[in-house]
Amino acid sequence: MPRKWRLTIFFALTAIGATGVAIIAVNQILGNLVEDEPTRAIVLRTTTGAMGGLFIVLFGFIVAADKNIYTSNIRDIAMVEAQLEQREQESRAKTQILSTVSHELKTPLTSILSQVQIMLRQQDRVGALSERQQRCLKGIQEDSYRLRVLIDDLLDISSIESGTLRLTLTELDVQLEIKEVVESLETQINEKEASVILDIPPDLSRVKSDKVRFPQIVRNLLTNACKYSPVGATTTITARENGEFIQIDVSDKGIGMSETDLSGLFDKFYRVDNSTTRRVFGTGIGLFITRHLVDAHGGKIWVKSEEGKGSTFSFTLPRGERE
Numbered sequence: 001m002p003r004k005w006r007l008t009i010f011f012a013l014t015a016i017g018a019t020g021v022a023i024i025a026v027n028q029i030l031g032n033l034v035e036d037e038p039t040r041a042i043v044l045r046t047t048t049g050a051m052g053g054l055f056i057v058l059f060g061f062i063v064a065a066d067k068n069i070y071t072s073n074i075r076d077i078a079m080v081e082a083q084l085e086q087r088e089q090e091s092r093a094k095t096q097i098l099s100t101v102s103h104e105l106k107t108p109l110t111s112i113l114s115q116v117q118i119m120l121r122q123q124d125r126v127g128a129l130s131e132r133q134q135r136c137l138k139g140i141q142e143d144s145y146r147l148r149v150l151i152d153d154l155l156d157i158s159s160i161e162s163g164t165l166r167l168t169l170t171e172l173d174v175q176l177e178i179k180e181v182v183e184s185l186e187t188q189i190n191e192k193e194a195s196v197i198l199d200i201p202p203d204l205s206r207v208k209s210d211k212v213r214f215p216q217i218v219r220n221l222l223t224n225a226c227k228y229s230p231v232g233a234t235t236t237i238t239a240r241e242n243g244e245f246i247q248i249d250v251s252d253k254g255i256g257m258s259e260t261d262l263s264g265l266f267d268k269f270y271r272v273d274n275s276t277t278r279r280v281f282g283t284g285i286g287l288f289i290t291r292h293l294v295d296a297h298g299g300k301i302w303v304k305s306e307e308g309k310g311s312t313f314s315f316t317l318p319r320g321e322r323e
Helices: 003-033 037-121 131-162 174-184 186-191 213-227 286-296
Strands: 169-172 195-199 207-210 234-242 245-251 301-306 310-318
Touching: 037 131, 131 286, 169 174, 174 186, 174 195, 174 213, 174 234, 174 245, 186 213, 207 213, 207 310, 213 234, 213 245, 213 286, 213 310, 286 301, 286 310
Parallel strands: 195 234
Antiparallel strands: 169 207, 234 245, 245 310, 301 310
16 A cells, blocks of 8 residues: 555544544533533534534545645656656767767777888888887877777777677687787786786686677786786786686785775776875776676676785686586
8 A cells, every 4th residue: 555545544543533532522521511411412413513524624634735745746756757867868978979989089090000000110111210210109109009998998888888788708718818918918017027927727617708808807907907016016817617607816916905995996987096096097997897898798896905915806707618
């Protein structure tokens, strides 16, 4: 039964009870004051009628007040729904703009990268470059790569928020895929004089994942481990079977995080705010994307961290067949 009707019945029964008590009390008083039986009966009927009329008026007020409250609630609900719909439309519009702008930026950026690579790798065709010119072009190349990663991340956010993220699942060799990720980040790892240790059993089952998204998940976590670890630090990547899943752990000896920092770690545009993170380039969207990619596979992702001692990011993806 709706709450509004329960309240109405409660108040009605209360009013009936109060009216009954009043009639009994009047009858008792009349019995003591009026000795003449016909007169007492007339007064009792008159009093009872008045009490009944009072009850009807009171009940009418209760129903009217309840109706007003109910109508007011309906208006409030409609207003909230309209506001939510407006915000949803605004969010979809921003997502569409984000996607369009990102695509428009990616086309000229691809052209810039292509031209820079030709100038650096084919000097016999385009002409010899001085050492200074090569340094400038390599700087352009590195910044262009960084910008391309940012644009790809923005496109991923657009796909996630619009519900158009699609996966093509296949069975992948975990060790081979992770080795390729480590090799692709060799320059970044060497700049920090860091090392990466792989602890992956040779007979580990394959993982069911998207060929593009699995390396992206590992790359995001390994990149963060390198960025927020001191020079010369070691990052360990382990993989093992965990029931129907493959669990992968990326452990570093970096700055670590407090319990407060961990609460919003996988939120969009969230960055831990301290003196170390402020010196490191980041957008705060890598872990947001990583979480959604893992979720899309039907897996889970979590982190354990201790401030000043490092962090371990763990995630699971469905297990495939054994080699």
